[in-house]
Amino acid sequence: xxxxxxxxxxxxxxxxxxxxxxxxxxxxxxxxxxxxxxxxxxxxxxxxxxxxxxxxxxxxxxxxxxxxxxxxxxxxxxxxxxxxxxxxxxxxxxxxxxxxxxxxxxxxxxxxxxxxxxxxxxxxxxxxxxxxxxxxxxxxxxxxxxxxxxxxxxxxxxxxxxxxxxxxxxxxxxxxxxxxxxxxxxxxxxxxxxxxxxxxxxxxxxxxxxxxxxxxxxxxxxxxxxxxxxxxxxxxxxxxxxxxxxxxxxxxxxxxxxxxxxxxxxxxxxxxxxxxxxxxxxxxxxxxxxxxxxxxxxxxxxxxxxxxxxxxxxxxxxxxxxxxxxxxxxxxxxxxxxxxxxxxxxxxxxxxxxxxxxxxx
Amino acid sequence: xxxxxxxxxxxxxxxxxxxxxxxxxxxxxxxxxxxxxxxxxxxxxxxxxxxxxxxxxxxxxxxxxxxxxxxxxxxxxxxxxxxxxxxxxxxxxxxxxxxxxxxxxxxxxxxxxxxxxxxxxxxxxxxxxxxxxxxxxxxxxxxxxxxxxxxxxxxxxxxxxxxxxxxxxxxxxxxxxxxxxxxxxxxxxxxxxxxxxxxxxxxxxxxxxxxxxxxxxxxxxxxxxxxxxxxxxxxxxxxxxxxxxxxxxxxxxxxxxxxxxxxxxxxxxxxxxxxxxxxxxxxxxxxxxxxxxxxxxxxxxxxxxxxxxxxxxxxxxxxxxxxxxxxxxxxxxxxxxxxxxxxxxxxxxxxxxxxxxxxxx
DNA sequence: GTGAAAGCGCTAACAA
DNA sequence: TTGTTAGCGCTTTCAC
Numbered sequence: 114x115x116x117x118x119x120x121x122x123x124x125x126x127x128x129x130x131x132x133x134x135x136x137x138x139x140x141x142x143x144x145x146x147x148x149x150x151x152x153x154x155x156x157x158x159x160x161x162x163x164x165x166x167x168x169x170x171x172x173x174x175x176x177x178x179x180x181x182x183x184x185x186x187x188x189x190x191x192x193x194x195x196x197x198x199x200x201x202x203x204x205x206x207x208x209x210x211x212x213x214x215x216x217x218x219x220x221x222x223x224x225x226x227x228x229x230x231x232x233x234x235x236x237x238x239x240x241x242x243x244x245x246x247x248x249x250x251x252x253x254x255x256x257x258x259x260x261x262x263x264x265x266x267x268x269x270x271x272x273x274x275x276x277x278x279x280x281x282x283x284x285x286x287x288x289x290x291x292x293x294x295x296x297x298x299x300x301x302x303x304x305x306x307x308x309x310x311x312x313x314x315x316x317x318x319x320x321x322x323x324x325x326x327x328x329x330x331x332x333x334x335x336x337x338x339x340x341x342x343x344x345x346x347x348x349x350x351x352x353x354x355x356x357x358x359x360x361x362x363x364x365x366x367x368x369x370x371x372x373x374x375x376x377x378x379x380x381x382x383x384x385x386x387x388x389x390x391x392x393x394x395x396x397x398x399x400x401x402x403x404x405x406x407x408x409x410x411x412x413x414x415x416x417x418x419x420x421x422x423x424x425x426x427x428x429x430x431x432x433x434x435x436x437x438x439x440x441x442x443x444x445x446x447x448x449x450x451x452x453x454x455x456x457x458x459x460x461x462x463x464x465x466x467x468x469x470x471x472x473x474x
Numbered sequence: 475x476x477x478x479x480x481x482x483x484x485x486x487x488x489x490x491x492x493x494x495x496x497x498x499x500x501x502x503x504x505x506x507x508x509x510x511x512x513x514x515x516x517x518x519x520x521x522x523x524x525x526x527x528x529x530x531x532x533x534x535x536x537x538x539x540x541x542x543x544x545x546x547x548x549x550x551x552x553x554x555x556x557x558x559x560x561x562x563x564x565x566x567x568x569x570x571x572x573x574x575x576x577x578x579x580x581x582x583x584x585x586x587x588x589x590x591x592x593x594x595x596x597x598x599x600x601x602x603x604x605x606x607x608x609x610x611x612x613x614x615x616x617x618x619x620x621x622x623x624x625x626x627x628x629x630x631x632x633x634x635x636x637x638x639x640x641x642x643x644x645x646x647x648x649x650x651x652x653x654x655x656x657x658x659x660x661x662x663x664x665x666x667x668x669x670x671x672x673x674x675x676x677x678x679x680x681x682x683x684x685x686x687x688x689x690x691x692x693x694x695x696x697x698x699x700x701x702x703x704x705x706x707x708x709x710x711x712x713x714x715x716x717x718x719x720x721x722x723x724x725x726x727x728x729x730x731x732x733x734x735x736x737x738x739x740x741x742x743x744x745x746x747x748x749x750x751x752x753x754x755x756x757x758x759x760x761x762x763x764x765x766x767x768x769x770x771x772x773x774x775x776x777x778x779x780x781x782x783x784x785x786x787x788x789x790x791x792x793x794x795x796x797x798x799x800x801x802x803x804x805x806x807x808x809x810x811x812x813x814x815x816x817x818x819x820x821x822x823x824x825x826x827x828x829x830x831x832x833x834x835x
Numbered sequence: 836g837t838g839a840a841a842g843c844g845c846t847a848a849c850a851a
Numbered sequence: 852t853t854g855t856t857a858g859c860g861c862t863t864t865c866a867c
Contacts, residue, residue, distance in 0.1 A: 153838045188613035190860035193554040208578055214570035221596050233594035235582050252549035359779050392779045418720050418753045420781050503844055514854045551844035555859055
């Protein structure tokens with residue numbers, strides 16, 4: 114029995130078995146096109162994939178039929194058959210972060226150029242959600258994963274599953290098994306702290322990120338490196354925790370400004386917290402930079418629009434995304450990786466929020 | 475010939491035909507699990523999909539086999555077969571926008587609850603990219619589309635393609651054919667303008683969004699409504715164009731402040747532009763709100779952290795995303811829609827950037 | 836250069 | 852309750 118008999122009316126597939134048994138209407142498929150063009154399905158497939166292997170006349174016939182049928186290849190079938198989705202998963206701790214937005218933009222660009230698509234997943238930094246989305250690879254919904262946080266969603270080895278292509282960018286796992294793209298956070302924090310020390314600051318407050326973040330660990334280390342190199346004892350009271358939000362910066366500043374021996378400069382581990390801190394400083398009736406210098410990290414667009422404009426550390430955010438995609442695609446396509454651990458350059462963006470320390474008393 | 479002969483060693487599928495002919499290793503499939511459990515593939519499928527239709531003992535055997543094989547259903551095959559991807563495409567003009575970030579977050583939440591996934595697409599507001607991503611639906615890569623901009627990516631009717639489920643949120647198409655979730659932008663702008671008029675302002679500058687945006691059209695209309703109701707003639711010189719960026723706000727403010735008859739209040743159609751304008755106002759040595767009142771739109775997190783805190787219009791951003799997803803899923807699953815056009819409430823967030831007009835001279 | 840046919844992994848009739 | 856079987860739409864040998 115021939116499996117499918119396609120009628121010749123204007124709405125061919127509507128009355129096909131598929132349409133009868135499945136809820137959705139199949140409006141045209143490769144068989145329909147083949148019939149219209151008077152060729153085999155194989156020829157249609159070839160015309161679409163490698164036209165050079167088909168006679169020009171045949172090609173024209175097929176293309177006309179494609180047009181006539183309004184044919185769109187069912188990518189679900191294509192991918193199923195060819196075991197390749199063209200999807201890249203990006204795990205973002207939070208989309209509501211201007212820095213990540215730039216990273217994603219760079220990734221999107223690179224993916225599009227390479228013929229891949231980006232599936233963005235806002236994981237809220239939750240490991241369960243990260244694992245779930247990373248599963249998309251094992252489920253054959255995506256070809257690889259880019260993780261922007263220091264957590265390996267494939268940490269628990271799924272015994273006999275093929276290792277999934279994954280690249281770790283921005284906040285990277287220490288000594289991890291996966292390729293990374295990172296900033297030398299330690300050097301950057303050191304450079305910024307040196308800038309403050311150079312302005313005469315000795316009591317420099319630090320508002321950190323969450324304890325668990327290696328990115329924070331590195332930045333703290335850089336801060337301490339600089340202090341040590343300048344012979345300044347690190348006062349633990351000057352360091353407080355935050356979570357990269359505006360509110361955290363506000364709260365952190367409140368705590369540091371309440372110290373009996375107030376810091377003369379404040380280093381926030383990201384710009385959001387610096388902007389939060391700025392508000393608190395002003396609420397206290399203090400001026401930036403006259404009374405207290407303030408610096409951030411990331412150089413988000415708002416940084417330059419603060420009052421005063423925020424001195425911060427500029428990262429090539431888009432490049433993170435771009436590099437991550439390029440490396441991931443190499444991994445997927447099993448091409449050699451030039452480097453497994455890329456370190457991107459930073460730049461101090463010196464603006465108006467820092468000044469020489471005021472001689473008190 | 476039996477199509478597949480699975481060997482019994484510890485790495486069964488590695489030596490299967492699939493592994494030999496395709497580049498990727500199939501580590502286990504439903505057939506392998508069925509073999510391991512001593513049941514048919516149908517029983518495995520049932521155990522996974524509707525366990526209640528399988529005997530508990532059988533179920534246990536199958537589950538054990540699933541475990542043993544480290545089996546993950548190939549969702550590509552599942553979706554291909556069942557003609558449903560569980561993916562929702564969200565077209566975002568730009569991810570680097572704090573307002574959209576909140577919308578997306580709400581959408582993500584709702585999608586996850588309903589068992590759908592979100593594919594985020596940063597379209598940069600480009601129609602070609604929007605069309606391309608919207609095509610994912612016709613390609614069977616996604617079940618539906620949420621568009622956050624006033625452009626119909628399916629505008630050109632693809633003759634015999636089934637109409638794709640699409641919901642239009644945030645910036646909606648006038649008289650469009652698709653379900654919408656929007657704010658009453660006109661009423662919101664009117665309310666804000668009335669607030670300014672109530673403070674005694676008569677010359678109120680307006681920094682608009684791009685000409686093409688209906689959202690802008692509505693907000694301008696609301697602004698004019700309020701002026702008219704108060705008997706104030708609308709001076710076209712007080713209206714200038716922007717594109718929702720910090721820079722645009724800065725430039726717009728520069729233009730308006732250079733007028734011989736300077737406005738006493740500035741209404742920016744989003745907070746980013748208001749923050750840009752704020753910077754320009756201060757650069758000019760003017761004070762907000764003493765010399766000039768300033769208001770924005772959206773209530774992004776940074777708004778409350780400005781100096782002074784920005785008076786703005788709060789939108790329930792997350793609800794846009796949530797509602798859009800709920801409506802889209804109803805569309806996809808062909809359930810009835812309670813309303814085709816949802817209008818969400820706004821709220822004036824009155825902060826420190828507005829004050830009664832100063833009596834000049 | 837083209838066609839016939841096998842089959843990707845899974846689901847869902849239908850039969851037993 | 853379970854098994855058998857026919858495909859989903861497409862790609863890809865392998866003949867011709």
